Amino acid sequence: MLDLIGHLANGFLGCFAPLNMLALVVGIVVGLLVGVLPGLTLVMGVILVLPFTYKMDVTASIVMLTAMYVSGTYGGAFTSILFRIPGEPIHVPLLWDGYAMARAGQPAKALGWTLVAAFVGGVISWVIMVLLTQPVARFALSFSTPEYFAIVLFGLASVIALGRGGLANAFISLAIGLLVASVGTDAIFGSYRFTFGLPLLADGIEFLVVMVGAYGVGEVLSRIERGYAGKQIGEVATTKTELPTLAEIGAIKGMLIRSSLLGNIIGIVPGAGATIASFVSYGIESQIGKRRREMGSGTVEGIVAPQSAATASVGGALIPLLALGVPGSGATAVILGAFMLHGIQPGPQILITSAPMVYTIYASLLLGIVLMCILGYFAIRPLVKVLDFPEAVVSAFVMVLCFVGALAIRSNVTDLWLMIGFGLVGYLFERLRFPIAPLVLGVILGPIAEESFMNAMISFGNDWTIFFTRPISGTIMACTLVALALPVLASLRRPRNR
Amino acid sequence: MTEQSRLAACLPYAACLALSGVLWALTGQITYDERPGQLGPAFWPRVAIAVMALAAVAEIARRLFAPRADEGISGIGDALEASGDDGEADEPRSAALLLGAVLLTVAYGFVVTTFGFILSTFLFLVAFMYLGRYRNHLVVWASAAIGTLVFAFVFLKIVYISLPRGTAPFDGVTQAVLDLFGRI
Numbered sequence A: 001m002l003d004l005i006g007h008l009a010n011g012f013l014g015c016f017a018p019l020n021m022l023a024l025v026v027g028i029v030v031g032l033l034v035g036v037l038p039g040l041t042l043v044m045g046v047i048l049v050l051p052f053t054y055k056m057d058v059t060a061s062i063v064m065l066t067a068m069y070v071s072g073t074y075g076g077a078f079t080s081i082l083f084r085i086p087g088e089p090i091h092v093p094l095l096w097d098g099y100a101m102a103r104a105g106q107p108a109k110a111l112g113w114t115l116v117a118a119f120v121g122g123v124i125s126w127v128i129m130v131l132l133t134q135p136v137a138r139f140a141l142s143f144s145t146p147e148y149f150a151i152v153l154f155g156l157a158s159v160i161a162l163g164r165g166g167l168a169n170a171f172i173s174l175a176i177g178l179l180v181a182s183v184g185t186d187a188i189f190g191s192y193r194f195t196f197g198l199p200l201l202a203d204g205i206e207f208l209v210v211m212v213g214a215y216g217v218g219e220v221l222s223r224i225e226r227g228y229a230g231k232q233i234g235e236v237a238t239t240k241t242e243l244p245t246l247a248e249i250g251a252i253k254g255m256l257i258r259s260s261l262l263g264n265i266i267g268i269v270p271g272a273g274a275t276i277a278s279f280v281s282y283g284i285e286s287q288i289g290k291r292r293r294e295m296g297s298g299t300v301e302g303i304v305a306p307q308s309a310a311t312a313s314v315g316g317a318l319i320p321l322l323a324l325g326v327p328g329s330g331a332t333a334v335i336l337g338a339f340m341l342h343g344i345q346p347g348p349q350i351l352i353t354s355a356p357m358v359y360t361i362y363a364s365l366l367l368g369i370v371l372m373c374i375l376g377y378f379a380i381r382p383l384v385k386v387l388d389f390p391e392a393v394v395s396a397f398v399m400v401l402c403f404v405g406a407l408a409i410r411s412n413v414t415d416l417w418l419m420i421g422f423g424l425v426g427y428l429f430e431r432l433r434f435p436i437a438p439l440v441l442g443v444i445l446g447p448i449a450e451e452s453f454m455n456a457m458i459s460f461g462n463d464w465t466i467f468f469t470r471p472i473s474g475t476i477m478a479c480t481l482v483a484l485a486l487p488v489l490a491s492l493r494r495p496r497n498r
Numbered sequence B: 001m002t003e004q005s006r007l008a009a010c011l012p013y014a015a016c017l018a019l020s021g022v023l024w025a026l027t028g029q030i031t032y033d034e035r036p037g038q039l040g041p042a043f044w045p046r047v048a049i050a051v052m053a054l055a056a057v058a059e060i061a062r063r064l065f066a067p068r069a070d071e072g073i074s075g076i077g078d079a080l081e082a083s084g085d086d087g088e089a090d091e092p093r094s095a096a097l098l099l100g101a102v103l104l105t106v107a108y109g110f111v112v113t114t115f116g117f118i119l120s121t122f123l124f125l126v127a128f129m130y131l132g133r134y135r136n137h138l139v140v141w142a143s144a145a146i147g148t149l150v151f152a153f154v155f156l157k158i159v160y161i162s163l164p165r166g167t168a169p170f171d172g173v174t175q176a177v178l179d180l181f182g183r184i
Helices: A002-015 A018-036 A042-053 A058-083 A089-103 A107-140 A145-162 A167-181 A207-225 A246-251 A253-268 A274-288 A300-324 A330-341 A355-378 A380-388 A391-410 A413-431 A437-459 A471-497 B003-027 B043-065 B076-082 B095-115 B117-131 B137-158 B171-183
Strands: none
Touching: A002 A018, A002 A107, A002 A355, A018 A042, A018 A058, A018 A355, A018 A380, A042 A058, A042 A207, A042 A330, A042 A391, A058 A089, A058 A107, A058 A300, A058 A330, A058 A355, A058 A380, A089 A107, A089 A274, A089 A300, A107 A253, A107 A300, A107 A355, A145 A167, A145 A437, A145 A471, A167 A207, A167 A437, A167 B003, A167 B043, A207 A330, A207 A391, A207 A413, A207 A437, A207 B095, A246 A253, A253 A274, A253 A300, A274 A300, A300 A330, A300 A355, A330 A437, A355 A380, A391 A413, A391 B095, A391 B117, A391 B137, A413 B095, A437 B043, B003 B043, B095 B117, B117 B137, B117 B171, B137 B171
16 A cells, blocks of 8 residues: 555656646646537547647656546536537536526536536546556456456447447447458468558558547538537526535535446446446436436436546546556547557556556546646636637548548558548448447457457367356356346336336 | 338348458458468458348348337447437438538548648648538638648647658648748
């Protein structure tokens, strides 16, 4: 424990280095702006900032991206409450109670509750992340290839089970992702697969190209097709934030802690990010909360539950990323990409080989949560002013950032063409209701899954039962089956609910 | 759901099935030094192809034969977010705008190596803003010019990313801008 405190103290010192501090402030501000703007999703924002970090120091770049990630879960709350415009899907539940409270003449109070929820959720998940990452990483050091394959498979199954769109669509999306990942030189046998004689394809398709295209270009194409039909923004009644009293917070402390813990746990599960955390937390509060019958009419619980869970999911999602090298969400997949661009592979060894960097990231996350709340308190008016930006202008710049993102990866125009191609795929996926997350995570986790599977097969004489007979991998495989059964069970329950 | 619309809804899955067939055939062309007892480099892609084909077949069958073909098994996230749907799906869509955006994007890919990053980006920004039905000319031209210069300064002078300079005579524009930065 003393070791941990010592490392953290050094982490805080590292965080105050001018470049890291600048990265933190920029990350928080940009994350809040991305959260506010309806045309920009959190994942898209993190992807678009990535090219700026290519030549940055690795710590500063991860600090910036994690800061964006955490503040992106909060920025959209302002516009949801004040204008009924959710900047992110995360904040849709805030439309029900947050906007209702604002309409009832208490917008400042509603904003105050989101600030408290984001702060408490963020801090609780930060504490859990700091305490849990090292034991998880230490435990993972004992893993062999079957355990790694089981974990990655569980991640892919969760993305399918928890994602949007039909189950068949999710499987197809995942399969396409795995196939894209298999393009290039096979790591085990050294054979070329699906390269069509193109030298660049022999090196494989960079997953960042897929992410930038599918999330960035695909989203812009979808929005321009709708003619940027957005909601008219009304006059801002107030942008003041009225913090609740300690007695008021004390009255809901149980619910606040429950939602934060729930958000953190959901964040740990691969594929279930802040949006799922926000919706599940709201749903649970409407099922078991003390004031469940009043939910939707402007209750405090309806604001606090989704916001605290959304922000708490960030710390949760960083645990598997740092301890296992498995990204739990789209944003953590980009952060994994940033690590890899700087030649660092997150995983069980990272706390041994790059401890100062990891503890600086920890420290910056806590400072980021505090800074995010300070900005949220004082700077709502200028932040919501960005809604006045014409969407056509924003989209044009987003597209250029996508182009730069693709061109910068390997300085090759072929990557630009691939990115445009994946942009069209992203658009088609959105149009046909195929989820994009399985595609992207398939591209990222595909090589890890294949390598661990093939190595396990070579080591254990092609005995596939090894995944089920070893205690840890067997348990994880059972969880995978449960995860895949969940949507089926949910669909069986649906007609009865009606 | 009419017979015709059911068939139309099957089209994407039929395309996936056809793609599976093509890709499966391509895996047969993957060469390696075969050794007994090894699964080989084609094994993993074939698993993915099989998953895609099975999912496509299942979806086609469900859409053709299930009594309520519009309601399949969906992810938990879908069920959760269904209540938050803000009617976005019902918004009218413009094929012309979409086609324009795709053409502009593809055109950028074609001209960026010839015109260079700076000139193509400036032209793209202006064209995309007009395409998005934004008609404040001063904002369009000024933001495109300033935005391009900022992008060029950040990526060519600070971050040092290798971006296309263009070919003659268009590389003169890139050089002029770089000279301008050199004097700053």
